[in-house]
Amino acid sequence: MKQSRFPFALLLFGYAFLYAPIAILVTYSFNESKLVTVWGGFSVRWYGELLHDAAFVDAARLSFEVAAISATLSLLLGTLAAVSLSRGQGCLTQSFFAFLLGVPLVLPDVVIGLALLLAFVAAADVVGWPAERGAVTIVIAHATIATAYVAVVVRARLGELDRSLEEAAQDLGARPLSVFLRITLPLLFPALLAGWLLAFTLSLDDVVVAQFVTGPGATTLPMEIFSSVRLGLSPKINALGTLLVAAASAAVWIAWRLSLRQK
Amino acid sequence: MSVFAVRSMAAAAALLFSLVPALAEEPVVNVYNWSDYVAKDTLERFTKETGIKVNYDVYDSNEVLDTKLMSGKSGYDVVFPSASPFFSQQVRAGAYQPLDKAKLPNAAGLEKMVMATLTKVDPGNEYGLPYMMAATGIGYNVDKVKAILQEAPTDSWKLLFSPEMLAKLKACGVSLLDAPTEVVPAMLLHQKLNPLSESSIDLEDAMKALGELRPNYRYIHSSKYINDLANGTICVAHGYVGDLVQARSRAREAKKKQNIAIFIPKEGAEVNIDVMAVPKDAKHPDNAHKFINFLLRPDVIGEITNQTGYANAVPASVKYVLYDIKSDPVIYPPAEVQNKLFTLQVPTKDYERSRARAWTKFRTAKK
Numbered sequence: 043m044k045q046s047r048f049p050f051a052l053l054l055f056g057y058a059f060l061y062a063p064i065a066i067l068v069t070y071s072f073n074e075s076k077l078v079t080v081w082g083g084f085s086v087r088w089y090g091e092l093l094h095d096a097a098f099v100d101a102a103r104l105s106f107e108v109a110a111i112s113a114t115l116s117l118l119l120g121t122l123a124a125v126s127l128s129r130g131q132g133c134l135t136q137s138f139f140a141f142l143l144g145v146p147l148v149l150p151d152v153v154i155g156l157a158l159l160l161a162f163v164a165a166a167d168v169v170g171w172p173a174e175r176g177a178v179t180i181v182i183a184h185a186t187i188a189t190a191y192v193a194v195v196v197r198a199r200l201g202e203l204d205r206s207l208e209e210a211a212q213d214l215g216a217r218p219l220s221v222f223l224r225i226t227l228p229l230l231f232p233a234l235l236a237g238w239l240l241a242f243t244l245s246l247d248d249v250v251v252a253q254f255v256t257g258p259g260a261t262t263l264p265m266e267i268f269s270s271v272r273l274g275l276s277p278k279i280n281a282l283g284t285l286l287v288a289a290a291s292a293a294v295w296i297a298w299r300l301s302l303r304q305k
Numbered sequence: 306m307s308v309f310a311v312r313s314m315a316a317a318a319a320l321l322f323s324l325v326p327a328l329a330e331e332p333v334v335n336v337y338n339w340s341d342y343v344a345k346d347t348l349e350r351f352t353k354e355t356g357i358k359v360n361y362d363v364y365d366s367n368e369v370l371d372t373k374l375m376s377g378k379s380g381y382d383v384v385f386p387s388a389s390p391f392f393s394q395q396v397r398a399g400a401y402q403p404l405d406k407a408k409l410p411n412a413a414g415l416e417k418m419v420m421a422t423l424t425k426v427d428p429g430n431e432y433g434l435p436y437m438m439a440a441t442g443i444g445y446n447v448d449k450v451k452a453i454l455q456e457a458p459t460d461s462w463k464l465l466f467s468p469e470m471l472a473k474l475k476a477c478g479v480s481l482l483d484a485p486t487e488v489v490p491a492m493l494l495h496q497k498l499n500p501l502s503e504s505s506i507d508l509e510d511a512m513k514a515l516g517e518l519r520p521n522y523r524y525i526h527s528s529k530y531i532n533d534l535a536n537g538t539i540c541v542a543h544g545y546v547g548d549l550v551q552a553r554s555r556a557r558e559a560k561k562k563q564n565i566a567i568f569i570p571k572e573g574a575e576v577n578i579d580v581m582a583v584p585k586d587a588k589h590p591d592n593a594h595k596f597i598n599f600l601l602r603p604d605v606i607g608e609i610t611n612q613t614g615y616a617n618a619v620p621a622s623v624k625y626v627l628y629d630i631k632s633d634p635v636i637y638p639p640a641e642v643q644n645k646l647f648t649l650q651v652p653t654k655d656y657e658r659s660r661a662r663a664w665t666k667f668r669t670a671k672k
Contacts, residue, residue, distance in 0.1 A: 176380075269339050
């Protein structure tokens, strides 16, 4: 029987839907014209202007630092939470804690942002810390949210793992810590990588929560972009988007290669 | 080390710390403003002249600034809220500290008329000084409007609110701002009523007229018109002059050139003023005053006007402003137009509620 072409067309449509907007963004980043939607010839002038815009460069640096640190923090906390939740004895409190851990997944960013802001203000009143909000409070806020995501990803992977591998190691005399470090952790590696990347991306594109908890001297990239809309979008934003797409693709590609090697 | 030595060292340290704030603030000023809302070299020049480092952070809406101020300890020393309704509400809530005019000699150079306008939201000009301002106006596509209406009233709210005009202009697209605070006063002016009126009868009249016109507006939106006017998708747009000027310059650059003109209606219009103010709990109030005073210097604010395209309230800066900008009657309106510009007061809660309700009904009405 001849195979229908329909599924293939659907596949093409699906991918076009995902990638066409990005392709348009990349194309227009090489636009000579100042208008975001009118083609005026090929040029890389907006890349030059972007790199000379100190505000954007500083904001980008801060965003990447915050994303890297908060992703690492949430990877640590999320993994520990996932392991203790799925390796401990099953009981009611445990599922209650699992539920609590998942709450940030469904709460709107506005609620989390406001709650964290109020918490920081109250903490500054009571214990005198944080005296000033800024990069540190953004890191804490992002790590708080991303921990929930990392925990979900890692728990899913833990559920698929073959417990007998760990038990075998224990039988052969390995202590719990070395079982965890030499057996569990390597098996978890793809999930850890995925969790870290997820946390990194969440932090990089968050604007709502960051707006709430930021302070003097800490403007992240998304804030800078949204604020520049008031005086008119320039193709600089397209150039910036293209660079981000390139960076993200590189990261995903590396992650993919690493996970291939794992298999 | 003897106990005495430790004690005396601790005492010395305590003394030192207590002296530091008395001597001088840490040479930093934390500024919270819109992105690119100063000239490229403004901050650098300030640091060079005073040795004070500027942390320039940005927000993307007045609401964000409002949240920061209202939750307290924002950490910022100078902020730039819109006069109405944000600044006026924040003044009432006690979010700011009174400005020390002795530390702001350049404030004497501010235009009296603008200062008088601001007293409506800040009696006595105690808490804020004007930074940049722009009126609300109408932008239109000259060729398309002329083709439909030979004698279009391109100086009056009639272009936006007269039923006969609209019936004809409908075909090429008319847009309204999505802001009852802009549209209702404009409609009241068109009806020859007091734009500041808070009477429920006036509101009802205005909303009734608007309701009848509703099918003629292509959309009600506060930023979409910038691109649409520039591309020729719509031909009349109610908008903020700053945005309309953007649309006009974009239209000139586009390949399919559109001839866009802007006017401030002769009946009068609202003016939106961004204010400089110092939050109550600012840590570096002295530096904040120095920064505001620096921004009010004619050569400094003149250059800011050149780069942002917004008018400032320092008349002496005009000689530093580019000819194209200062000769533009929508950016620097002539005196007779300026006399008719106004800002809204803080409305009563009741009026605000009924206006919001009427507006929602109007917005969502079926075409």
